[in-house]
Amino acid sequence: MWKVPKFIKQSYLVFLLALLLYSSFGFSFSRTEATTSTGTLGPVTPKDTIYQIVTDRFFDGDPSNNKPLGFDPTLFDDPDGNNQGNGKDLKLYQGGDFQGIIDKIPYLKNMGITAVWISAPYENRDTVIEDYQSDGSINRWTSFHGYHARNYFATNKHFGTMKDFIRLRDALHQNGIKLVIDFVSNHSSRWQNPTLNFAPEDGKLYEPDKDANGNYVFDANGEPADYNGDGKVENLLADPHNDVNGFFHGLGDRGNDTSRFGYRYKDLGSLADYSQENALVVEHLEKAAKFWKSKGIDGFRHDATLHMNPAFVKGFKDAIDSDAGGPVTHFGEFFIGRPDPKYDEYRTFPERTGVNNLDFEYFRTATNAFGNFSETMSSFGDMMIKTSNDYIYENQTVTFLDNHDVTRFRYIQPNDKPYHAALAVLMTSRGIPNIYYGTEQYLMPLDSSDIAGRMFMQTSTNFDENTTAYKVIQKLSNLRKNNEAIAYGTTEILYSTNDILVFKRQFYDKQVIVAVNRQPDQTFTIPELDTTLPVGTYSDVLGGLLYGSSISVNNVNGQNKISSFTLSGGEVNVWSYNPSLGTSTPRIGDVISTMGRPGNTVYIYGTGLGGSVTVKFGSTVATVVSNSDQMIEAIVPNTNPGIQNITVTKGSVTSNPFRYEILSGDQVQVIFHVNATTNWGGNIYVVGNIPELGSWDPNQSSEAMLNPNYPEWFLPVSVPKGATFEFKFIKKDNNGNVIWESRSNRVFTAPNSSTGTIDTPLYFWDN
Template sequence: MKSLIQIFLVSALLTTCINVNAMTASPQSWWVGMQTNSLQIMLHKQNVAKHQWQLMPYSGVNLHNIIKTDNPNYAFLNLEISPSAKPGTLVFNSAAGGRFEYSLNARKANSSKRRGFDSSDTLYLINPDRFANGDSTNDSVKGMLEAANPIERGGRHGGDIQGVIDALPYLQKLGVTQLWLTPPLENNMPSYSYHGYAITDFYKIDSRMGSNALYRELAAKAKQHGIGLVMDLVLNHFGSEHVWMKDKPTADWINFNGDFANGKHATSHARQTIQDPHASDFDKRQFSDGWFVATMPDLNQRQPLLANYLIQNAIWWIEYADLSGIRVDTYSYSDKAFLANWTKAIMTEYPQFNIVGEEWTSNPAIASYWQAGKVNNDGYTSSLPSVMDFSLQESLIQALNEDESWNTGWVKVYQSIANDFLYPNPDNLLVFADNHDMSRVYTQLKQDLAKTKMAMTLLLTTRGIAQMYYGTEVLLDNTGSNDHGDIRIDFPGGFKGQKSNAFTGQGLTIDQRDMLQTISTLLNFRKQSAALSQGKLTHFSPKDGVYSYARTSEKQTVLVFLNKHAEMKSWPLHYMEEVLGSQIHATELFTQQTVNLNKAVTLPAMSAVVLVIE
């Protein structure tokens, strides 16, 4: 059996434990030249707090103090790292004979200046276990509680990071610019471990997905294909098989004393209590401190050692994997004072970075509370750049499924976007038609190809940052089941024995090919369109079943017409004079035909028309 020294050298995580067998240190390594000069290392081993740790002399690094808790199995070393410190190895000794080494690494050039994802991007959301099996040897791993079970809807199907790496040429050709993987971190749970949100090690990629080194390789190879990597982080909860459930670092590490109490301590999901000036303290606590389920204990971010752990964990992954963004699961469920500090710490370290928080509400008054720059009545200040636009998602599905009237149909979308005055930066909202927690857009639109194409055209041409769920381009469908295992369906071509292959086009239906071509056209146009990435949005009140809008930049104007009618429309453009100016010709994106703007535009039945004016 390999020693810990060998394991850490092979994995390049650079934390070595000598004569302190089975001790772990978190973070596993750090960097010199960070904006913040403090570092807190959490040590975990039986009776580790009894060691009187001393740092051997190292220029520019001081061991400020050691924090011990009510659990002798933990110790927290607070270090000060000056800007003059150089990369190297810190050596810690104790009088009891303990010794361990800790690496300080050099940062990549301009790491602090990295640009996050923005409105020029499209995030492609992947459930790695259901996307592509690139390495069948890790489908089941000895020591992991759940083995592969590809025929079970809630089981592990074998997809992994190697499968995503292998798909990079396909994703680049499709027009994707960012990858958002549901958490690939270790989920060593006895069941339903595939989804990734019950984390049992915040510093380790699940061995059935690959390794830390392979995740970093994914980031590097994706960048070579013009694609960034966005990590899905969970701050609110963790998996019940985590060592913290058996050995809590502090008595108050987990909310409600680590007891779900048969649902008594379940969250209320009443997110409005956070902003409600009349809400009781009881209701506020029930929302923020309550657990999702018994297998996902709720973390107490008011505990300062835990708060610091979560902040450093995010920064560690940004540096280690060279991330271009973070998506935060169940954002508002965490302590809001902690969230302010967490976002501020990351954005201070990376001023041009981007983080999007999941606040699942169709009420923009609630969602906008969290976006950076919002002046809130209670004085709360957030540094979160982006939130998810659930209001537009819900309105879009309603609009396409409803008949048109004065208060139904496209007016729902118009009204949702009209609420942008509530947001400090609506261009930095994440817009989407579906995701991993809801039925697929094709399913929600009752398997209507034309409506699905209209929905995706709107999402990929309106304001904001676009997100698309994997397989939307080939009409993946969960009709007949709302089970998450069916929503997170296997991607065609990613697994052996499938009849169709989206990567090659083999076996796809005519409708699937049509959708794939539509999505590819939109995504690749979006990548190079100044109007879609930077342009102003001007939309017009829906009329006669048509919703229309313009995206305008200095050198380009894009006009979008979404016609829900079951008949062709001859559509006059006189009302668009303010965005047309003197332009008389445009090119239709999908047909590449030239269109005379001095005449009425032909809008085919149940269609999206996109006119590009250069």
């Protein structure tokens, strides 16, 4: 089903001829395998605050790259002819670039930002995208956003050169700011035009020249080089209109197909959907991700994870983290509504793949509770508790009020008071807060569309560091860094009504209590509340910025209580109790990554982690590379695969456990196939003798197989490279009742290549 021919290698003679030719012209070359990760700050953690930048829409620091060589100048928003984007036609390029981000690093640093997420830095389709309208007009678009991949190994020249990117990385790191890039591994560009009866369009993917060993070749500046002497620095790798190697699924637009098969195998918005079950595709995407990791980035935001094969995602993430430089941040866009039938698939995605979610459940509820008031504050509190229970790694999810794919929050909530309240809650809630560029400047779009929200910040604001929103982020990002209750703590709702929420974040003795009134013009009295805070007076961390004041804690009949207080319109209070936890007791707050194979690096965060410590995965001791009071770098030991608890012991004291999944080895895909009939609502699953197949536990089996051609079912599953394993198919009905095949165990062997994929035969259910 997914088999494709192998690449044909260049001959050694061609290599020698090209080398002789180019050495005579003084070119120097580097190859992808020669680069190593340098200068990273480590993964993004719950102590960080992320700032999302749509690179083209932030700031133009270098006008010389606004109209790169060969680019149609009419696709740059420059009606005045002064080579400056004017922020009017948001479908066109505006001029933001790597240098623009560098120029605004002081602005970001002063706000308390410790990580930036930028648009995909690599080359995108650079020709016009035309949408034909019902009135006969044509909308002309560009790929300014970075989601129409063309060549993963060259920079988007509208943003700058590879040298410019490296300067951006270095400037950010020198200021303590981590760098996360958007990465699209689901599709290339639009290959059919849905506004013109799906007429052929683009979708082509290119790669640099290769040497005789198959290594990509770059010049001394890190740019793709014309190695083979044909006058070009790239070669066509795949074309969805002539897909000889099966690089794309080619099943057409998803339309209204809401099945898992539809989401994963059909086109998203007519973007050419990669066949992630094809070994050539896996190899290319892994090579591309490792290339950017080698440039010293600190993480990946994975686009469109809802639309990707989870077995691919798991192996992809594992390949990146197992490469030189250790684990980096991974979070992805698993887009859901509220409520949504895909919720269970969404909430379990991080534990199944190792890639965390952008928290759409948080976003939806915050929009409703603080934006249009269609949900109560009690409902928001209920969501916080439900997701704390549902998410295995609740503090690693990336929370947000808006982003490039949704309506700007300011459009939904133009009133400053609930707007500020939402921002304060975002900054103190579980998870890692993500601030969409311009939120701190109250950017107000003309309408509710996502494109209207992708405003050019340079023409829309003066980057004022004195706005209330800017100061809220500034103060609370500092609190997030310094009080582990916010970064690592649990959540408890102390009091809630339709309009009021009082909640507590707690990590051992450390606490932060947040009290919020979303109503701008109403005052409410909060009754006396039980508390574990010591007796005393606690001042508002925001210093009255959102009308807050101090509270008193008194002992009443042996119970400490927060005295009754009032919340005026839009008032937000943040009270912090931040005692030293000492250094003798180790406490784990977070672990990155949460999934890996023996030999991988793992970072353990918390308190009391310095000095002489012993790290164990289950009962197996791990090697400690380095440690401090707040972090341990360790190596995953060679022990039993599956779920293990990490603990840290210092002297006779052992920390709390933290869940970690040890993989059986380098992950590859086996695509299982079976012909089986089921009753209505029933599904087929795979279970086997390795942890990736549940170790014979039907409750830990694969996800339900896909059946677009019932009664045939198929499913890609991530298993260890080269492993020979036993398995069976099982049936589950709507009530969870299990029927096993009544036959001996089936046996299969996974491919030996690190990027290999293989199809099983079409089996038939055996009763």
